[in-house]
Amino acid sequence: MRYLTAGESHGKQLTTIIEGVPAQMTLLKEQINESLIRRQGGYGRGRRMKIEKDLVEITSGVRHGYTLGSPISLVISNDDFKHWTHIMGEEPVQDNADIKRQITKPRPGHADLNGALKYGHRDMRNILERSSARETAARVAAGSVAKVILNEVGIDVVSYVKQIYNVRALDHPNMTLEEKKRKSNESPVRTLDQESEQAMMSEIDQAKKDGDSIGGVVEVHVEGVPAGLGSHVHYDRKLDGRIAGSVMSINAFKGVEFGVGFDAANRRGSETHDEIDYDPEKGYLRKTNRLGGFEGGMTTGMPIIVKGVMKPIPTLYKPLNSIDIDTKEPFQASIERSDACAVPAASVVVEHIVAWEVANALLEQFTSDTIDQLKDEFQKYRERIRQF
Ligand SMILES: Cc1cc2nc3c(=O)[nH]c(=O)nc-3n(C[C@H](O)[C@H](O)[C@H](O)COP(=O)(O)O)c2cc1C
Numbered sequence: 001m002r003y004l005t006a007g008e009s010h011g012k013q014l015t016t017i018i019e020g021v022p023a024q025m026t027l028l029k030e031q032i033n034e035s036l037i038r039r040q041g042g043y044g045r046g047r048r049m050k051i052e053k054d055l056v057e058i059t060s061g062v063r064h065g066y067t068l069g070s071p072i073s074l075v076i077s078n079d080d081f082k083h084w085t086h087i088m089g090e091e092p093v094q095d096n097a098d099i100k101r102q103i104t105k106p107r108p109g110h111a112d113l114n115g116a117l118k119y120g121h122r123d124m125r126n127i128l129e130r131s132s133a134r135e136t137a138a139r140v141a142a143g144s145v146a147k148v149i150l151n152e153v154g155i156d157v158v159s160y161v162k163q164i165y166n167v168r169a170l171d172h173p174n175m176t177l178e179e180k181k182r183k184s185n186e187s188p189v190r191t192l193d194q195e196s197e198q199a200m201m202s203e204i205d206q207a208k209k210d211g212d213s214i215g216g217v218v219e220v221h222v223e224g225v226p227a228g229l230g231s232h233v234h235y236d237r238k239l240d241g242r243i244a245g246s247v248m249s250i251n252a253f254k255g256v257e258f259g260v261g262f263d264a265a266n267r268r269g270s271e272t273h274d275e276i277d278y279d280p281e282k283g284y285l286r287k288t289n290r291l292g293g294f295e296g297g298m299t300t301g302m303p304i305i306v307k308g309v310m311k312p313i314p315t316l317y318k319p320l321n322s323i324d325i326d327t328k329e330p331f332q333a334s335i336e337r338s339d340a341c342a343v344p345a346a347s348v349v350v351e352h353i354v355a356w357e358v359a360n361a362l363l364e365q366f367t368s369d370t371i372d373q374l375k376d377e378f379q380k381y382r383e384r385i386r387q388f
């Protein structure tokens with residue numbers, strides 16, 4: 001399975017094309033919209049999210065609610081486009097006013113300067129439009145289709161916020177996945193820990209008041225994955241590597257860890273590895289899950305637990321020093337609008353990106369021209385490894 005996205009942040013629309021989805025699977029736009037709406041929520045976002053109402057249109061690959069096996073195209077309109085038709089239209093530059101509107105002041109921390117240098121654009125709008133995290137709506141649309149595939153075989157995914165700036169949520173090791181889903185969806189900052197919720201929101205408010213921004217840590221929990229998804233045989237087939245790469249590809253994500261992650265450096269082997277047990281009913285088991293569900297690039301059968309760290313948003317009301325590429329003079333940028341913190345929204349993006357990688361590994365491993373073939377093979381595999 002693969003996908004491509006297209007679209008600029010203030011252009012007409014975002015498009016996702018997905019190839020390789022099994023045929024005969026129920027796929028309704030409501031399932032995709034549920035994910036898109038969740039991505040738009042979350043405390044700390046700026047004015048843009050009040051303008052957009054992300055709803056998908058399925059323009060190919062689905063007929064009467066079922067997948068055909070042909071490419072699926074998903075389209076999300078940018079409601080803000082109506083305010084940008086002159087700036088984002090196809091027509092050539094008209095007059096001096098257009099030239100004046102060009103962006104020549106790069107923001108530290110965004111893609112503006114590097115993209116301009118690489119692609120030779122003196123108007124950095126040509127970079128920022130595509131580097132904007134608006135594109136994550138298109139990726140969430142792809143991930144929502146992956147989640148439908150996973151649900152068909154009993155795999156479930158949830159995401160929540162672990163930390164915003166210096167406020168860390170307490171661990172809730174015994175919470176079920178269903179409870180995690182409910183709690184994170186109910187919380188404005190998508191945390192499981194009500195005690196921390198207010199403090200997280202206060203930090204976001206304070207950052208906003210100071211014209212600043214903050215980041216944080218999100219976690220994704222995947223349940224129902226059997227041992228042996230992914231492979232040890234080649235670098236690009238290691239599923240933990242693929243997930244890590246994908247999470248790092250999300251705008252502003254700067255680090256990934258599985259299970260105890262970086263804390264492994266502080267632990268001995270006896271405190272890090274997950275001892276192996278066997279139960280005739282359940283097959284091979286681990287009593288702990290310190291490695292977050294991976295050994296040798298393959299799943300262990302324990303839940304996948306992956307964290308990602310998001311840096312603070314680069315566009316700041318409080319100006320940072322930079323250089324105007326036309327005048328080569330220093331300037332201090334003032335901006336019109338931005339998110340102060342997008343960690344809660346980004347947790348939904350990470351959830352869908354992880355779901356995509358797991359679903360993709362599943363489709364690589366099992367025959368899946370139709371969804372029933374996939375379910376059948378998956379069930380047989382589960383039984384084989386239980387008795388192994
Ligand atoms: C959901 C989400 C919303 C974001 N909102 C903004 C924003 O409003 N302003 C901004 O400057 N960056 C925002 N970002 C981050 C930038 O898109 C990102 O920092 C930029 O593309 C540069 O890429 P890099 O940080 O991965 O190097 C957001 C990121 C995500 C995931």
Ligand SMILES: C=C(O[C@@H]1CC(C(=O)O)=C[C@@H](OP(=O)(O)O)[C@H]1O)C(=O)O
Pocket residue numbers: 009046048049052131132133134135136137251337338339
């Ligand atoms: C539009 C989205 O996020 C945007 C991501 C973003 C950036 O620079 O990454 C900048 C902001 O856009 P604007 O400059 O139009 O206010 C965010 O709103 C979205 O998540 O759908």
